[in-house]
Amino acid sequence: SQKIEQNSEALNIQEGKTATLTCNYTNYSPAYLQWYRQDPGRGPVFLLLIRKNEKEKRKERLKVTFDTTLKQSLFHITASQPADSATYLCAPPQGGSASKIIFGSGTRLSIRP
Amino acid sequence: NAGVTQTPKFRILKIGQSMTLQCAQDMNHNYMYWYRQDPGMGLKLIYYSVGAGITDKGEVPNGYNVSRSTTEDFPLRLELAAPSQTSVYFCASSYQSSGNTIYFGEGSWLTVV
Secondary structure: OOEEEEOOOOEEEEOOOOEEEEEEEEOOOOOEEEEEEEOOOOOOEEEEEEEOOOOEEEEOOEEEEEEOOOOEEEEEEOOOOHHHOEEEEEEOEOOOOOOOEOOOOOEEEEEEO | OOOEEEEOOEEEEOOOOOEEEEEEEOOOOOEEEEEEEOOOOOEEEEEEEEEOOEEEEOOOOOOEEEOOOOOOEOOEEEOOOOHHHOEEEEEEEEOOOOOOOOEEOOOEEEEEO
């Protein structure tokens, strides 16, 4: 069956360091993948989208890579700040339906001062 | 611009009761989604719709029903509420699914006792 896996354990990073989050998918090949940020008690907010023909996408301190061979996307936050503390979700469309957007379980990121 | 509006924000239901969670968007989006999120867990897709009159099941549709009579509205009906349906429910929409941003509502907190 098609699966999306993100690190279930929280990631604790020292302020100023680069945080790297992983999203692995199995048994299918999404045409694109999105990353979202979710703060406690709030709905997710879109951050970045990367398509399968793009190796890398950047937005300010954020960078996403998409390796279709490894079936993996990496999400990087450089020069991390305490305000970056949140849960980060990856969301590739599932199966043959581009409209069926399934979210990974998310990785909780904590940036300590 | 209101975006995605969900009502009610909070609700307590007794086992066996039924209710409808309302969702409306004013962005003329054709795709709409309902997700649930249990405490400390990821988002699970309940139902989604690609346009008025068209709905489809997501990952966890049992115990729920939806309808999409207009582009703007996508209500979620809970029949015979059970404690397992205690969760936060998020409605979301996007203009088209092929890589467009998904916008989320603020969530509806439902407790079944």
